[in-house]
Amino acid sequence: EDKVVQSPLSLVVHEGDTVTLNCSYEVTNFRSLLWYKQEKKAPTFLFMLTSSGIEKKSGRLSSILDKKELFSILNITATQTGDSAVYLCAVEYGGSQGNLIFGKGTKLSVKP
């Protein structure tokens, strides 16, 4: 069965801390892994990863994929209260148009 597992499910940190969110997967014909940020509304796209070992960065956020061990991490450095959100990992897999399966998300709370 295809699945995406995120850990931890929830996390509480203080401003300035660094956090690491994990995403592991088991799918057939992996195509890409995507990270989204979801505040109190619709998800917004953060990163797409297709190759192992190549770090994607955007400001204080970065992510990397390990296709051998079937996982990805999302790092957030110097966290701010505005980083509080649910972070969703999704994996695209399968045929020409692909399918997308989401993990349950990690709820991050950043306290001042």
Next chain:
Amino acid sequence: NAGVTQTPKFQVLKTGQSMTLQCAQDMNHNSMYWYRQDPGMGLRLIYYSASEGTTDKGEVPNGYNVSRLNKREFSLRLESAAPSQTSVYFCASSEAAGHYYEQYFGPGTRLTVT
């Protein structure tokens, strides 16, 4: 440029009632999607339309029907609502099928079935 719009924002139905959720996009995208999100869960794909005139089942299609009315609009219909369909429903669009990295999401419809 409104992006992806959904109506209604909130809806309460009784078991057995029917309703249609509306979605429209103004980005000239070819592909559109309907997802549901339950508490503590990620999104699950209900149906998608790769292009105007085509629709396909996603992960959880049972109890739903869809219509791709034209390139802009993609509606989701619940023929006989059940409490298990209580969820938040998101519509999304992308330029081409499978371009999930460039999916734009609507604001969501919160549906409660009693």
